[in-house]
Amino acid sequence: MSAIIRIIKRLYALLLHLYPRQFHKAYGQEMQTVFTEVITHESGLRPVSLFLHELIDLPGSLIRIYAAQWFRGGGMCAKNEYYMPSTRWQAFIGTLPFLAFGIVSMIDKTDHVNPFRDLYFYLGFCLLVSVGLLVGWIRGFPLWSYSYLGWSVFLIWIGSNGRINRVPLAPPILLMFGVMVLAALLWTRSLNPIKNLFRDIWNDWTRLSLCMYTFIAFVFLIYDENHHPYLLTFMAASTLTISAGAWFFFRSSDLIGRVVSILGGYFSSNVIGQICENTWDAQAYYNLPEGTPSPWYMSIFRTVMIFSFFAVILFWPVIISLFNRLLARLLNPTKSG
Numbered sequence: 001m002s003a004i005i006r007i008i009k010r011l012y013a014l015l016l017h018l019y020p021r022q023f024h025k026a027y028g029q030e031m032q033t034v035f036t037e038v039i040t041h042e043s044g045l046r047p048v049s050l051f052l053h054e055l056i057d058l059p060g061s062l063i064r065i066y067a068a069q070w071f072r073g074g075g076m077c078a079k080n081e082y083y084m085p086s087t088r089w090q091a092f093i094g095t096l097p098f099l100a101f102g103i104v105s106m107i108d109k110t111d112h113v114n115p116f117r118d119l120y121f122y123l124g125f126c127l128l129v130s131v132g133l134l135v136g137w138i139r140g141f142p143l144w145s146y147s148y149l150g151w152s153v154f155l156i157w158i159g160s161n162g163r164i165n166r167v168p169l170a171p172p173i174l175l176m177f178g179v180m181v182l183a184a185l186l187w188t189r190s191l192n193p194i195k196n197l198f199r200d201i202w203n204d205w206t207r208l209s210l211c212m213y214t215f216i217a218f219v220f221l222i223y224d225e226n227h228h229p230y231l232l233t234f235m236a237a238s239t240l241t242i243s244a245g246a247w248f249f250f251r252s253s254d255l256i257g258r259v260v261s262i263l264g265g266y267f268s269s270n271v272i273g274q275i276c277e278n279t280w281d282a283q284a285y286y287n288l289p290e291g292t293p294s295p296w297y298m299s300i301f302r303t304v305m306i307f308s309f310f311a312v313i314l315f316w317p318v319i320i321s322l323f324n325r326l327l328a329r330l331l332n333p334t335k336s337g
Contacts, residue, residue, distance in 0.1 A: 008051045009036055015058060023065055083204065083254050086143055091250035094144030097132065097151050098217050098246050100125055102239025105221045106232055119164040126155055126173055130180040137184040141197040143207065144250060149197075150211030152177060154218060201317075206258045208317035210249060213262045216310060217242045220269040226276060234276040241268035262314060270307065 012035055016028045035054070039047040086094065104121045112118075129151045136145020156177060159169040184193070201207050221242060223235055245265015252258045 005039055005047050008039060008047050012051060012054065015055070018058070018062060019065055083252075083258075084143075085253040086250035088251075090142070090144045091247050093132070094147045094250045095243050095246045097125075097129055097147050097214075098243045099239060100128055101151075101217060102221050102235065102242065105223065106235045106239070109223065109231055109235065115165050116167070119167055122164060122169070123172055123176075126159075126176055129155060130176050133177075134180045134184050137180075137193050138187050140193045141200065146207045146210045147214065147246065150214035153211065154214050158218075205317035205320060206249075206255060209258070209262060209314055210246070212314050212317070213246065213249075213265070216262075216266050216269075216314060219310075220266070220273050223273070223276070226280070228276050228280040231276070234272055238269045238272045241265055241272065244268075259315065263311070266310060266314060267307075270310075274303075 009032075013032055016024055016031060019028070035050075039050055042050065104125045107121055108118050129148050132148035133145065133152050136142065136148055139145065141149070155173060159173040162169040220238055221235065223231060223238075228234060242265050245262045245268075248261035248264070249258050252261055
C-alpha cells in the first residue's frame with residue numbers, strides 16, 4: 001500500500017470522529033472498511049480524488065446525521081418521562097440561559113465606549129432563547145425546553161415596553177420570536193408539540209415552576225442601580241447559585257428534589273443580593289441625607305414577606321398539583337388507596 005493511501009486512510013478515519021459518538025460507534029468501522037477497499041483498488045490520483053469527494057460531501061452528511069439525532073430521536077430529548085432525571089447534556093442545555101443572562105448582566109455593568117453594546121448583547125440573549133425554544137418546540141417540549149419557554153414569555157412581556165439607550169425592544173423581540181413560531185409550525189406541520197406541552201404541564205406542574213424561576217433569575221441577577229465596589233463578584237456568585245438551582249432541578253428525579261433545587265437557588269441568590277445591597281453606602285454614592293434606621297423586627301418582617309412573595313410565585317403550580325391530588329383522594333378514597 002502506497003504512502004498516499006495510508007495517509008488518506010488515516011485522514012478519513014479522523015474525519016469519521018466528527019460524527020456523533022453513537023453513530024461512529026455503530027457505523028464508523030464499516031465506513032472505514034468500505035472506503036479502504038475502494039481506494040486500495042484504485043491507482044494514480046484516483047484515491048486523492050475520492051477522498052476530496054468525501055471531504056466535500058462531509059458537511060452535508062454531518063448536518064443530516066446530527067439533525068436525525070436531534071430532531072427525530074435521541075440527542076437532547078428528555079422523552080417527556082415525568083420526574084426522569086435529565087442527562088448532564090440536557091441539564092447543561094436547560095441551565096444555559098440562566099448562565100447567559102448572568103453574563104449579559106455582568107457585561108452591562110462594565111465600562112464601555114459603544115453605547116449600543118448592551119443592546120447587542122441583550123438581543124443576542126433573546127436570539128439564544130428563541131433558538132432554544134425552537135429546538136424544544138420541534139422536540140415536543142422536553143423538560144430542558146421549559147427554561148427557554150419561561151425566558152421567552154418573560155422577554156416578550158418585559159420587552160413590550162422596554163428600551164435600551166432609547167431604542168425600543170418590542171419590534172426586534174416580537175420579530176425574533178414571531179419568526180421562531182413560524183419556523184416551528186412549518187417544521188412540525190402539526191400542533192402535537194403544543195398538545196404535549198399542556199399534557200406534560202398537567203402531569204408535572206413543576207415544569208411551570210421552572211418557568212417561574214426565570215422571573216426569579218431576572219430579579220436577582222439584574223442588580224439594578226447597585227454600585228458596590230465588588231459588584232461583579234456578587235453578580236458572578238448569584239449567577240452560579242441561580243444556575244446551580246436550575247442544574248439540580250434537571251438532575252432531580254422527584255418532586256421534592258425539584259422543589260428544593262429551585263428553592264435553594266432562590267434562597268442563596270437572595271442572601272447574596274442582600275449582603276451586596278447592605279455592604280455599600282448608597283446614600284453616600286447618591287449624596288442622600290441620612291435616613292431613620294428601621295427597627296430590627298421590621299427588617300425581619302420585610303425579609304419574610306419578600307421571601308413568601310417569591311415563594312408563592314415559584315410554587316403555586318406545585319401547590320395546585322398537590323391540591324388536585326388531595327381533592328382526588330377525598331372524592332375517590334377507594335381508588336387512591
